[in-house]
Amino acid sequence: MAIQRSTPWTTPRNRHIARLALAMSAAMFIGACGGGSGASADKVRLTMWTWSNEATTAFKKAGIIDAFEKANPGIDLEVVAQLDKNYETLLTTGLAGSQSPDIVALRSYGVLSSFADSGDIVPLDDVVKDWSGFSKPALAGAKGKTSGKYFAVPQGIQTAQVYYNKKIFADLGLGVPASWDEFLKAAQKIKESGVAPVVIPGAVAAQISLAAEILGNARRGAGDFEQAFLEGGKNLTDPDNVAAIGLLEQIQPYLVDNVTSVTLDEAVTLFATGRAAMFPSGAWQVTTFANLGAEIDYGTFDVPVNPDWPSKAVTVSYADGGWALAKRSAHPAEAGVLLNWLAGAEFANLYANAMGTIPARDGVTLKNPRLAEMYQRYQSAPSTYLGAAYLRYGSPSGTDLLGEQVQKMWLGETDPAGAAKSVQTGIEAWFRPADFQ
Incomplete structure (x- = not known):
């Protein structure tokens, strides 16, 4: 019986090959998706990419986008789900282009570290002002292995x-x-x-x-x-x-x-x-x-x-992904505002309950009793x-x-x-x- 292997995206060389192979088709794709363009004359539009259709739905229907834009009236947020199977490949090409997304969701540990080593995402140690609410396991998954710096705001556990x-x-x-x-x-x-x-x-x-x-x-x-x-x-x-x-x-x-x-x-x-x-x-x-x-x-x-x-x-x-800042974001200051909001308890409560995930930080109350029970056990003996x-x-x-x-x-x-x-x-x-x- 042939076993189904995963396809980890682990080396800069692989991603370089993908850039060459996908450059022409991806240019058309990225142009259609947009990214980093102004929503209007007086507003900035940030584009976030994720591999998860569920996350996109949560941002739109659970009031996450509305809550962020209400707190930051000068910024509009667009969340785009890419194809899960080819996400890292699409992301490699997208982050290299002039129409790069501003914020990207990345899987923790090896995938995150690989993108950090390539220079396509930037360290967040000085961008995010307060890391104190996050659990130690969540932060471990947000670090680049080579530099030891934080490259993502943890999504969940x-x-x-x-x-x-x-x-x-x-x-x-x-x-x-x-x-x-x-x-x-x-x-x-x-x-x-x-x-x-x-x-x-x-x-x-x-x-x-x-x-x-x-x-x-x-x-x-x-x-x-x-x-x-x-x-x-x-x-x-x-x-x-x-x-x-x-x-x-x-x-x-x-x-x-x-x-x-x-x-x-x-x-x-x-x-x-x-x-x-x-x-x-x-x-x-x-x-x-x-x-x-x-x-x-x-x-x-x-x-x-x-x-x-x-x-x-x-x-x-284990850490379940995080939000990273693209090096070629057209609006790094506004993206930093978003990342600091994503690091807060308001977002963590909305996201964990909408997605049905264990929160990466404190200050969250889970409404689902089964998840709340899992969370309690996790806090006792992770x-x-x-x-x-x-x-x-x-x-x-x-x-x-x-x-x-x-x-x-x-x-x-x-x-x-x-x-x-x-x-x-x-x-x-x-x-x-x-x-x-």
């Missing part, structure tokens, strides 16, 4: 946890498991009832990697392992990380049939229709289920730990998604490698130790712990 069907659990007399052993016992009871206990999108490397992180972060040692990994004291062949990967082997008897062929959409459908009882995934699924109109009563929990594990239960989390935060700066990415190796493990072609060794060997082509110190 994604948490990752296990979704479970409350009706299935109640019908079988099951509660939220209090240990990993209880988790496996619950899975066995669900399987005996004729329902698939767990669904994972096993055809998609990034989704397998995410599930592996949700299940194994605490078993690996959570923050203690992260620190040792970045200091060079441990690598991915460490016995605790091998044991964490081994949890994916332990749950194999409880996965949906033909798991290595299951796509993300299929996994969502299986859970939403009650054909799978548990689904390890990100906080964004709250919005997905709501948009589907799925009549499912579900809850979430962090993976419970056994007493001999090196960490308590944690909420896996732990970084290692692959997203550190292993996507080069090729092959650690998340692609891990997804491929877990799939091979499910197919009987490797074991946890072999999988860990293959991932470690793969990232050694580019990963250096000293780069993150």
Whole structure:
């Protein structure tokens, strides 16, 4: 089964090639979209690009644009969604042109750092006046790896946890498991009832990697392992990380049939229709289920730990993008006004509630009770998604490698130790712990 790899945009060379290949067609595209042109004789129009249609809708329908323009009557704001699949390619060309957008949404960590290294976006340390409200994980995703400076105002945080069907659990007399052993016992009871206990999108490397992180972060040692990994004291062949990967082997008897062929959409459908009882995934699924109109009563929990594990239960989390200032913005002063507003609590409240995301800063009250519960757990015991935060700066990415190796493990072609060794060997082509110190 061929696994779906992600396509991280990680090197200036790749982006230079894209500039040459797309220059003529993109010039026409950018001219149609506009950017940085005055809205009227006495107003400045700022153009913001994002990969997300949902974000564009939120800005327009949740009152975000209206709130900004009311506070800044001399500035109009236009938010444009570009094609998600080709976003970084379009952005590369757009940022190089004379009609550059003013503000751009960028994915955190590796993608952001690559654009920072190219010089297409500018540092914001002195542009944004107050960074104090943002959480440490959110700020970590907004830094360029080379310079250590801030290049984006954080958008939000994604948490990752296990979704479970409350009706299935109640019908079988099951509660939220209090240990990993209880988790496996619950899975066995669900399987005996004729329902698939767990669904994972096993055809998609990034989704397998995410599930592996949700299940194994605490078993690996959570923050203690992260620190040792970045200091060079441990690598991915460490016995605790091998044991964490081994949890994916332990749950194999409880996965949906033909798991290595299951796509993300299929996994969502299986859970939403009650054909799978548990689904390890990100906080964004709250919005997905709501948009589907799925009549499912579900809850979430962090993976419970056994007493001999090196960490308590944690909420896996990672920075979920940010707003950056284009170097070729025609209106950098006004763009700076917008960025400072985006860094404030008013925007954070509007955006987090409209998008259904965990906020990147304090001063936010989430109206959705499920998201509020996730946010509370995150505040109590956050732990970084290692692959997203550190292993996507080069090729092959650690998340692609891990997804491929877990799939091979499910197919009987490797074991946890072999999988860990293959991932470690793969990232050694580019990963250096000293780069993150």
